[in-house]
Amino acid sequence: MTGEQRPGERVTPTFDVPSGSAADRTLVPGRAAGPDRGARLDRVRQSNLATVLGIVHTEGARSRSGLTQATGLNRSTIAALVGELVELGLVTETEPEGLNRVGRPSPIVAPASRVVAFAVNPEIDSVTVGVVGLDGVVRQRVRRETDGVPTALEAAALAAEVVAELRAGLDPTGFVVGVGVAVPGLVRADEGLVRLAPHLGWVDEPFARQLADVTGLPTRAQNDASLGALAEARFGAGRGVDDLVYLNGGASGVGGGVLIDGRPFSGRGGYAGEIGHTLVNSSGVRCHCGATGCLETEVGQAELLAVTGLARWQADELDAALVAAPLGSPVAVEVARQVDQLAIALRNVVNTFDPELIVLGGFLGSLFGAAPERLVAGVTAQALPGSRDDVRIVRAALGRDRLMIGAAERAFEALLADPASAVRGA
Template structure:
């Protein structure tokens, strides 16, 4: 063991020793950073050739080969030789994320708790929706989710490794500790849901707002793929939520509460929202009102799609036009504030876009500022019900993507 330096060692000598010590750790830090860079590229691209990784990272071929080899040894990527092509020369091996590395996704709702198993390659292997007779309390949702997780894990092959749990919550989740500060439709206030689920499962658990996680999923694998600045609005049984991606990164705010676009003022003569304000988007635009106009009490997004597309009932058409009008007010504000390249609409808002996409764009752009209004595209979300599962899984994959060796350590 190296002897300790005496307390009265010359400052210059001590500084030189500290610098040497720091230099000794640099190769490890660089290697960890490069491993993370390669894994993240493979994960987001859902597969890349070694030559593509060389081009994307600027590293040389031998370094990429060594990094891929180490990632394969850890068990987070696989390599395969692509099928024969007409290109001259030996084809570059294709590197893909190993689907046997999975995250568990949980989404508590007002009428169900959904659990999913999502591979590191972005594949949703399982999605189980456990319906409830009433709105579940935090402890009830944690217990139901934990029981479902145990059942699912028991059915998985023995070589599958779970990195942890990600929770998509329809409410405000404090980033520092995962406490659900307010989930109004669930009736949760200051509930440590992440800790409850960790205590029941023994797995690392992280939580965030569901729409924010939906935005992350759509930006990586969906309609916002390759887009630097994107706004996502999702409509579900629990209301309207939003998420913002700026320069490829989710906008969180000080404690993770940014993006609550469902509480944009759209009607100053409207009704009082559960948040205490008057005329929020959530009070004017809702899934329940669309289903009521269609003569239905419940229905999935797919049901709503087909029903709206197939209806010529004047009451349905009038409700669609009413909701599109209020939605466009929020979208106009969104365009002016964030200047996004793309606005992505999911859930029942996606169903509205399916039957009135041109109308939504016309109302939005004619009242938005000329510059940002001309540049924006308004599109429908691509991932469907997989979106929240994938977004929650990304939360659980964060540590692994930042430090691939952490899986080996576990």
């Protein structure tokens, strides 16, 4: 199987998933007639299965009556859908505790622990591989150091080795949906081609295909910050928020991801969201991307570490060091300078996307933690009224699990879109 064979798409006709309210998606027998009717009912069932699985995936165990409420579908429809998901091995159903309650208890539906995805994150000095459950919990994580910056083929071979080791320890009756990869670079979303990963030195590397070849598992890849945005939106600081912008500051720069109406905004080729390369200082320095005055050149972890006297491996201590800096100290002056530059970028974000929430991760979260009022005031003073009025700025919540969870989301995508086809086609 190659990386681009998505099980959910092999046996399914190309239908658009119907949109609209949950009530619109309730089965209405007899509304359509003739040859279209079967296809329509099948499409509605597929969409309903996806809806129910999606709820227990992101929100965890729910009672059947809770699912009835959340979807607007009737009880017998929910019972049939849950029954099918149990049969597919994707959810489990258990009797709730406390059976002495009055009335018939509603069974609890939870993601099946047998369903997992692998997550892979190649970096300049290591490859990290994780096992992530359908409940979004990182079960295992293995980080392998590399001798220098790995080539794409080296990273694929190392990742495959770890995947094989981890797989040997999994439930043999389990279902591995595939591999999701978080790449620190520009990735063409449809085929997982790494167009450019500047810090890895990768140019036009078909990494998803290379990894699929050596693991034998369907593999999808995406930009790391876009996946971080997805993870925070579904399981972290942005839970329940449909319009958010996520910015992460790491050792190698600033990445961004945008979620609109609950979906990743990826642009035509999958490259959108590079807020780190938007202009904040027209008289600034030249960026590695070729432009001048990018956010990424104006804010940096290295400068914060240098001014606080911390080494790179002490990045976790940055928060405390920035907060403790006395007023007027070199640390406080540098924090103020970077916060002001970040405020300019966030002004652009607010004016462009009108998000409900801005989530800041990595050292950008540390900057916000050190001077929250200054950042909020800077954004409020500069952004347009309307979109600036209700926007909230928060720190990312998932910590180091973020990229593993986001990468796994990419791997779960086909299953979540069409559960029955993904299982039967695997």
